[in-house]
Amino acid sequence: MSRTGKTLMDMYAAMRERFAHQRWWPGETQLEICVGAILTQNTNWTNVEKAIANLKAAGRLSLPALAKIGHDELAGLIRPAGYFNVKAKRLKNFITHVWRQVGDDLPAFLDRSAGELREELLGINGVGRETADSIVLYAAGKLSFVVDAYTARIMLRHGLLCPEDDYEAIKEFFESNLADDLDLWNDYHAQLVAVGKNYCKPRPACDGCPLEKFPHDIRAGLMD
């Protein structure tokens, strides 16, 4: 294991000791995970849960139902997730894409290599890299590290990344330094989200953070 890999694993151990295994993704089915990954952009998970609860209550949380639903009804149901008109279009794009390929058989759609599935997802209008990687990792159960703003901020402040590193560079950094371990990749991202939400905010709260003992410079990342 590289020195950087060891540092990453030491950081993971510290986060996991504090937060315990996060058991992500907080969705019950592959479809629910895909829907959640699309709706969670620019909002918190509580709002996504409300939107998903609305879809369930209306009997719309299935591929056939989502394939048939009209824009206005869908936008109304997912309203709690914010940006509901944009997200209704994105969700519909995803559902239509899957429906045309495999009908109701989402597992068949997800059953391909991580790289192939990621490319397929990125070809759908409105599916960005974080969403695609979340679907590959958490819905399909395949190795694709998920990067978000928390990941970039924490790693930048700990001197493990450069400000110019983009999404793909950060993803490659983790994927090349961590063992190919699905459970590790799954929970590593979840632990970084927990640190980001609770401590590593734009104004960091390093006192008591599980990563406090690792070298860090809070001036890095203050541009957020």
Ligand code: SF4
């Ligand atoms: S809050 Fe401080 S110690 Fe915690 S991850 Fe951010 S920079 Fe590191």
